[in-house]
Amino acid sequence: MAPGAPLPMDPIAEARRQWIAHGWADAADGMAAYSSVMRAHQLMYSRVDAVLKPLGLSYARLELLRLLSFTRDGALPMASASVRLQVHPTSITNVVDRLERDGFVRREAHPTDGRATLVVLTGPGRALVEKATEVLNEQVFERPGIPVGELRSMTGILARFRRAAGDFTDPAPRPDPL
Template sequence: MPEPGRMPRLDPLAVTRARWAEQTLPGDPWPFLATGSLSRLHQIVSRALDDRLKPFELSRTGYFLLTTLSLIKGERARLGTLSRYLMIHPTTVTLTVDQLERAGLVTRERHPHDRRATLVRLTGSGLERVRQANAALQDDAAEGPLGELTGRYRKLFEALQEVRAAVGDTDF
């Protein structure tokens, strides 16, 4: 229920759907509505995630990189592997590793068998920081968009996993 004196909030994509029919635009509105929904959800969750990670002095990319390293055997990976896993440009990985290294959360080391490759290793401080960040993201008392996702994360993941597989996201 909206507060007295306030207009109820409208779903802009529901309005768009209604206007599509009124304007008699050609074609099916669902591609626009589905991709618009994904884009809006991405923006909302990204903003909320940024806010939640701020106390840990982590960017989203830094958080994803640290979490990925924590889940890899040996807690280390090549820069290129991280780029592929995270689907981000190699330069972005390098810049993020630079920031995390300055903060003492990762170190760089030579690959034991390939002189051309550099490995990124998670430090004890990095592991502790990412554990704290993950605990904060699982806080059932969280307010806002992330709080609304509590209890829905698995359902959302499973719904998107089928679509991601269909578009080839499982190919590394």
């Protein structure tokens, strides 16, 4: 839900107060943190959606196009895209279907693995992802509404939470060159 007129109070702070009043003080801070992250997600997603919608993109479509643009050849096996974007293979299939219909990607047989399908970025797809990234950077990411130092702290806190939840592991350290 996009923000309208500001509420006269913070509903999450009120929910925390109610949690404490009802005897759940040990859970009140956790409830407030989870609720705050979910509301922040809604607010952030609304900003991103408002920028991408006029370009005919969703964030999921942009993520796949951007991932493909980062590869050497503009191509990835669909299964690799699913893993890297941390979404179910069915979701990748749906995104690829829409992007392919619009001419921004195409499917190709994998040259060495007969079971795999590559998703390949097209010229129009590359142009769209560059435009979308430029607009998203200018209108959202360069001015996120949180000071840079706090953004870095927030990102670090959330990364630690994600790591502890099993979202990722730290890469093995690279050996020192001889």
